[in-house]
Amino acid sequence: MIFSKERPFLLVGAGKMGGAMLSGWMAEGIDPAAIVVxxxxxxxxxxxxxxxxxxxxxxxxxxxxxxxxxxxxxxxxMMDAVLPGLKPVVAPDTLVMSVAAGTPVAKFHDYFGEVPVCRCMPNTPAMVKRGITAVFPTRQVTAEQRQEVGSLLSSVGKVVWLDSEDQIDLVTGVSGSGPAYVFYMAEALSEAGRAAGLPEELAHELAVATVCGAGELMHQSGEHPATLRQNVTSPNGTTAAALDVLMHAEGLQPVMTEAVAAAVKRARELAE
Incomplete structure (x- = not known):
């Protein structure tokens, strides 16, 4: 690893995302003596x-x-309040990683000069080693630093590398904010079960288990979601009746497209 007790890994901000990643790293066995929070x-x-x-x-x-x-x-x-305090400790060879939506590389170069920067967009399933992180590295990032970033992030989930910084905002709208969409879907399914007549606690248990199980099935099978959907849909059956509603022209897809677009728009606004 390129960090050590003498030249540590500094985590600035141990909230939901920073904390999730740190929890994953500790579970992976990274030396805690080489970390400062x-x-x-x-x-x-x-x-x-x-x-x-x-x-x-x-x-x-x-x-x-x-x-x-x-x-x-x-x-x-909080960037403009936090970054000035980091200027004394960021050396020309210090790798700066950011997981903040809407904060461009230019912001870090304004404060620290042309240091290597990786803009990262993870998501909270990193806490259970099932996250996915998209990374845009600047040209200053060395091969060794890139390998280190990949190793760190892959310990808490999947890693994908981006060719353009512009793609970060798009990733934010899909996977960065995406877990909240899935959580809300579980809420909505639970409420639909309650409205249909199930006891509230049972509807909640069924909805959560169904969302978790379906996600794990997608993960393990490697099949396209459309294929899995078709596999469980009998012609004129109960699932088909429900999908007729969800896949209507005014159903889930246009709402999801609008939701992702709203998240992307907000990420771009934060960069202004």
Whole structure:
């Protein structure tokens, strides 16, 4: 690894996304002595995680720290408040990673100069090693740094590399925000079951198990979702009746397309 106790991995922001990735890395066995977490307000859960593994925690970044990698995992709106405090510790060969939506590479170069930067768009299933992270590396990222980023991110899920920074906002709309869409689908299915007459608790249990099971089936089978859908749809059967509603011209697809477009639009607005 390119980071160590002497030149650590600095995680700036241990909220939902930063915390999810850190949890995955700890489960993977990464040396906690080589990690420093900077966050002024830790959640109880994250505080317990850091204490469990003995990870160093600071409320602000010490000026004498010399990290090999800095992962910026704060909200885009906080960047202008956070980045000035990192300037003293970011050296020309420090790899800066960002998981913030709508924060372009140019923002980091404005603060730190032409350092290597990887814009990353992960999602929260990284916490259970089932995430997917899209990465755009700048030309300054060395082969060794790219390999390190790939190794880190693949330990919490799948990694895909992007050719253009513009693709990051599109990825945000699909997979970055995507888990929330799936969670909401489980909510909606549960509520539909309750409205049909099932006890609320049973409807919830059935909906959650169905969404989880269907996702795992897609993962393990490798089949296209359309093929799996067709496999469970008998002509004129119950599933076909339901799909006639969901696949109507005004059904799920146009709503999903509109939702992703809204997320992409917001990601681009955050960059302005």
């Amino acid at each position: 900077s966050d002024p307000r830790l959640s109880e859960e994250m505080d317990a995680l850091l204490k469990r593994y003995g990870i160093r925690h600071v409320t602000s970044v010490p000026g004498d720290l010399r990290p090999a990698i800095v992962l910026v995992a704060v909200k885009p709106q």
